[in-house]
Structures are given as C-alpha cells and as structure tokens.
Amino acid sequence: MTPQAPRPRRSVLYMPGANARALEKAKEIPADALILDLEDSVAPDAKADARERVAAAAAGGGYGHREVTIRVNAPGTPWHEDDLRAAAAAGPDAVVVPKVDSAATVHAVEAALEAAGAPEHTAIWAMLETPVAILDARAVAAASPRLTVLVMGTNDLAKELRAEHVPGREPLLTGLTLALLAARAAGKAALDGVYNDVHDLTGFEAETLQGRRLGFDGKTLIHPRQVEPCNRIFAPAAEEVDRAERIIAAFEEATSQGRGVATVDGRMIENLHVAEARRVLALAAAVAGR
Template sequence: MITRPYRSVLYIPASNARAMEKARTLSADAIIFDLEDAVTPAEKLPARDLLARALLADYGGRTRIVRINGLDTEWGEGDARAFAGAADAVLVPKVGRAADLDRVAALVPGAPLWAMMETPAGMLNAAAIAAHPRLQGMVMGTNDLLKDLGARTRPDRQPLMAGLGLCLLAARAHGRVIVDGVYNAFQDTAGLRAECEQGRDMGFDGKSLIHPAQLEAANEIFAPDADELDLARRQIAAFEQARAEGRGVAVLDGRIVENLHVETARARLKLAEAIAARAG
C-alpha cells in the first residue's frame, strides 16, 4: 500500500551542491538525485562523492531516490554500491526487463528499487517489471520513449498513450507507485497544469519535474481538493447508513454509491492525511 504522497518528484543533478542543499527547503514530496543524464562523464565520480555527503543532511519527509548510471557503464556498479543504504531507494535507468532489476538487486541487498520506464522493451515487459519483488515504484521517461518511438511531441501525448497505459496497468496490478514523465517547458504553467491534470485523471500518483517552479502546480493538482474530500466523506456516510439499513448500495446526489466508490473515497482521504502529515 502506498503510504507517502508522490505528487511532485523533482530531479536534482547530483553534481550541483547548491541545488541539493536548496532541495531540503522545497515542497517536493520526493527528490531524484540524478547521477545519470544530468551529469557529464567527467563529473560522474565527483558527483557520487558530493551526493554521498549531501545525503548525510536531513531532507525531512521527502523521499530520497538516487538514479544511478546503467550497469552497462563504468559507473553503474559503483553507484549502486555507494547508495544501497544511503538513500530511500535506487532508481534504475532504462529498465527493459525484470532481469535488469535482478542485477541491481544483487548489488544493493534490501534496498527498495525504482524503475525508469523509458524504452519500448520496458513498455512491453511492464507487467513483469512491476511484479519484481524488490520494486517499489516506476517513473515514466517520456522523453527517451518519444525518441525511441520516433514519435513527435503533441499536447495530447497521443503517441505515448499505449506505453503510459501499459505501465499504469502494471503498476496498479502490483501495488506500485507510478509517476508521470516530465514536462519540458518549465516556464509554460498552463501547459504543465494541463499535463498534470491529464496524468492525474489517468491514475498517476504524481509528476516528475525538472524545475522548482513546477512544484506548486503538481502538488495542487495531484492532491484531492476540498470538494473531493467532502464528497468522499458523504459517500462513506451514505454507504454506511445504507448498510445499517440492510441495503447494499446507497444513493447520494442522485448517483449510486457502491462499495467500490467507498474504497476510492477512503483512498482519497488517506492521501489527504498523508499530505497533511508530509506538510507537518
């Protein structure tokens, strides 16, 4: 069961000491400390040492995730070993099959794993990847997926829908966290909000972000609002009253309320509680 909010998952380059320090004060639910794409080859080893020191600091309730380099690089194995117990999870790039997680799992005994879902093979093997016993979460890598598909960027993200849907189904089938891909135009607030709303409505837990300016929109949109929480409480109350009267369904505001609606309502209330605890 997901017990923490993941509305906003912010990428921070592990080579940027100032950004890692600032991240301790930001409203991100989770931070991905990136040793992979955001770090040049010349900076890989210094960034590893810099991140090891940064993670000694207190990041409050923020989930600390380290994206390592792939094991097919000269840095991947060292990254994995360095952060097995120093972070809350290790994020494995370009996971194409469950065996890719096996290799990292052997290097980081006991550490939760996350998977970057960013290749056509990863989309086709999403169910097996999500079923991996060490997997905790999945992050969509939509930029890489667009590149590999040879697709074009569209506001409706239609070329990505098949992959997004497969990964969502897999994550939900196995109770994993799943975070939507980044929105590249970080100064386009309207576009970001539209994509966050699309991801929320599809079922994602949150959005991966590339700039602190995107945090406010993601945190707002992926949290239940006051109207949703009010409806959730009233649905639960109406259903419990119906059950007390010997009925299996209730009617609220002219709509049927069944057990499945109550499960959704309870989940929204639990998310609100987790968000409040995170803020506290």
C-alpha cells in the same frame, strides 16, 4: 476503517548531483520526493565527484519529510556498478534505475544492492524508457517486492518511438496506460514523466492534470517552479474530500439498515466507491500531515 495513509509522491523533483548548491537548496523545496541525479545531469568527467557528493547528501539527511532517492547511471555504463555500491552505502529511500527493460535487470540491481549492504528500506524505482520496457512492464513491476515504483521516462520513450512531442501526448498514451496497468496489477506506484518547457506552466498544468486523470500517483519534475502546481493538482481538492466523506457516511447508514447500496448526489454508491473514497481521505490526510 481508514486505510493506512499512503506516502504522497505528487511532486518528484530531479536535482543535479554535480551541483552542491542545488542539493542544499532541495532541503527547502516543498517537493514530496527528490531524485538526486547521477545520470543525465552529470557530465562524464564529473561522475565520480557527483557520486561522492550525492552519497554524502543522502546519508547526511536534513531533507525532512521528503523521500530521498538516488538515480544511478544505467546498467551497462562504466559508472553503474560503482553508483550502486555508493548508493547502497548511503542508504537512501530508493535507488532510481534508468533503462530497466526486463525483470532480469531488476534482479541484477537487487542482487548488487544486497551484496553492497543496502538497508532493507532502500527500495528500487524502475524507469521505463523503451518499447521493450513497456511491452515487458508487467514482468518488471512484479520482479521484486523491493521494487515499489515505476517511473516513466517519456523523453527517451518518445525518441525510441520516433514520436513528436505534442500537447495531449497522443503518441505516448499507449505506453503510459500499459505502464499504469502493469503498476496497478503488481500493486506498485507509478510516476508520470517530465514536462520539458519550464516556462510554460499552462502546458505543464494541462499535462499534469492529464497524468492524474490517467491514474498516476505523481509526476517527475525538472524545475522547482513546477512543484506547487503539481502538488495542488495531485492532492485531493476540498470538494473531493467532502464528497468522499458523504459517500462513506451514506453507505454506512445504508448498511446499518440492511441495504448494500446508497445514493449520493443522485448516483448509486456501492463498495467500490467507498473503497475509492477511503483512498481519497487517506491521501488527503497524508498530504495535510506535511
């Protein structure tokens, strides 16, 4: 039996909420998901106008298959509560919340969204950006069924750790893996953080591949030129699909003969490999459907 196709989140592109042209252009960019941003990309004196523009864009539609989310300003800022009310009224696929350090923050956001009439389909994506958030990641991930995705805020995390930005991200690996463990323990998706040099596609591809190998579902992006390589790297390759099909076929043949294991390419196959093969095929089908 093939599992229900997951929603691909290979490429998740930040779009500046103050830029009307960028919000319109996003309708043509082949990203799996968009984050219409009210936080870092918007100057303080432009927050109110950006809020109105982003809410109208999210409510107006026109983004096709793309998952549309709104990143609000962080809890404790002067704009946070107004952002949540506007996002609730717009009804995007999700509200992305920066600086989530505890389950209590998730509960407060959830209560504010519900009080403002947010539709049930509007999920919460929590950004983990501090040492406190990483150390409490499991509680954050399990705080609410409405929370569906953990998003790594690697720039802020590096700043808080006083870590250097280096190839391979050695200073961040502990935080990345702890967040992934928390996400998987709670049955949530996990998105890798951004790569800052938009001109260095070689470095970007290396980091994206690392993120996939670690187990992330996709990566957040800061420029449209990063979308294509991200989509390619996080999608199952043809050889992966072929191997998954052969694993399932071999295992089904073995079980029909009363055997609980099979061999593919010289390697033993059992239930856990079949489950992973079915996940690969489901993701490949979802991607192909786009």
